[in-house]
Amino acid sequence: MSLRGLFCVCLALGLWAPAQAHLMAAQRGTLNLVGSGGFVVMAIAVDALRRVDDDGDGRLSAAELGRHAPAIEAQVRQGLQLLDAQGPRPLQALMLTLSPDDRSPQAPAAELVVMGRFALPDAADGPLRLAFTLFGPQASGLEQRITVTRGSQRQVLLFAPGRAPQAVLPSAQTVLIEQAVEGARHILVGPDHLLFLALMLASASSAGWRRLAATLTAFTAGHALTLALCVLAGVRASSVWVEPAIALTLIGLAGLDLQGRRRGRSLSLPLHGGLVFACALVHGLALGNAFQVGGGPEGDSGGLLWVALLGFNLGIEATQLLIAFGLLGLAHALRRVVPLARQPRLASALKQGGWVLSLLSLGLGGLWLVQRL
Structure with missing residues (x-):
């Protein structure tokens, strides 16, 4: 040449x-910090969950959700964590809901909606960090966008496989240095x-x-x-x-x-x-x-x-x-x-x-x- x-x-x-x-397409979630609670709503790809899709179709039916609810809850608590200096905060009142296609509301769903409440620590327990590790093998599941709010404060966190826990509502100095x-x-x-x-x-x-x-x-x-x-x-x-x-x-x-x-x-x-x-x-x-x-x-x-x-x-x-x-x-x-x-x-x-x-x-x-x- x-x-x-x-x-x-x-x-x-x-x-x-x-x-x-x-x-790039991203799954989404929210974490709203109010008083002593952190209220979370998260969409999670079914293929990010292990050994719950019995028929291997990449979707979760109501029957499969019923059979594997305890295992799913355990995986969610492991893969979605709000941490302080003492470790993960408890995720309470966990609810699991299928998110099927609007055109077929009774059909198995490719996404699962998770709702729950984190018990927030006292200020003395130090700053909070959020960890998310629930990713599936498909391209659509390789990024998770989580919006964090507290009053008028707002933060958008992007998670990908291998991403370390991220600081929640950090200071300008922390962001600059990190x-x-x-x-x-x-x-x-x-x-x-x-x-x-x-x-x-x-x-x-x-x-x-x-x-x-x-x-x-x-x-x-x-x-x-x-x-x-x-x-x-x-x-x-x-x-x-x-x-x-x-x-x-x-x-x-x-x-x-x-x-x-x-x-x-x-x-x-x-x-x-x-x-x-x-x-x-x-x-x-x-x-x-x-x-x-x-x-x-x-x-x-x-x-x-x-x-x-x-x-x-x-x-x-x-x-x-x-x-x-x-x-x-x-x-x-x-x-x-x-x-x-x-x-x-x-x-x-x-x-x-x-x-x-x-x-x-x-x-x-x-x-x-x-x-x-």
């Missing part, structure tokens, strides 16, 4: 990503993102500080844009295609870098910046999928969403900058400590390291692409 063709593919991929994003840590963690545990960042820095730093600054700016602007769309506009993109697309951005950037090194000249600054920006749009969609946060203790539905977004972005950007300046500082330190007579050998070693990094990125990107398709 030609240089122009490869760039066009990557640019189209980045621009196509937001257009294909869609709102999301900054989450943003940093997401960068550090993502080998594809780290490799893309290292490759981007290597290809840009060889052409001077101006290109490096422009590259970092384009990458930050790109992923911040799609991250903001995911958080503020509720846009979600399926990881089924986002994850392979990230591997493609790595392959595209590595291929362009190898071509530039072979020809001895780099892309123009606008072209290189546009490529990085397009790739960053895709990376931002992955960050948006990772961003799971509720609103804060405000009267409006937005709550502390802006604070959470700020914290998540700060964690991401601070981690990326630390990595970038760490790598550049290491290269600068090597140039300072290596004797002048050996500087040409060092420059040759760094140049060869750039080749190795691009080839490694190309190989791993291809491997990840195959694994994710």
Whole structure:
């Protein structure tokens, strides 16, 4: 593929990503904190419950509900918990109701409505956390949206498999710190993102500080844009295609870098910046999928969403900058400590390291692409 063709593919991929994003379906629930009680109403997928669907049709009939009510109650109490410093609070007066299709009210239901009351702790027992782990294997059951209210305060919590218990109506400081840590963690545990960042820095730093600054700016602007769309506009993109697309951005950037090194000249600054920006749009969609946060203790539905977004972005950007300046500082330190007579050998070693990094990125990107398709 030609240089122009490869760039066009990557640019189209980045621009196509937001257009294909869609709102992800979510099951819903509410938790209303009033006085000494927390009143919960929750829709739970039947396939999230174990050994209760006798005929295996993915639905629950009235007869099956009657036979397995004690087992269902035990699973609900295990998978839906309101916790304080002492542990789970009691879930009392538990009621189970089938939620059939409106067109067939007597038919078995794919969802079960759970109602009950948590006994709230005293203030001395510390802040509350909510845990939800009742997820089925189907895509529609992989996210649970729970709205928490107390008077004029409102918070929306999003739960997915593996999500830790979340703070209920937290302070702004708690939200900022927790999301900054989450943003940093997401960068550090993502080998594809780290490799893309290292490759981007290597290809840009060889052409001077101006290109490096422009590259970092384009990458930050790109992923911040799609991250903001995911958080503020509720846009979600399926990881089924986002994850392979990230591997493609790595392959595209590595291929362009190898071509530039072979020809001895780099892309123009606008072209290189546009490529990085397009790739960053895709990376931002992955960050948006990772961003799971509720609103804060405000009267409006937005709550502390802006604070959470700020914290998540700060964690991401601070981690990326630390990595970038760490790598550049290491290269600068090597140039300072290596004797002048050996500087040409060092420059040759760094140049060869750039080749190795691009080839490694190309190989791993291809491997990840195959694994994710």
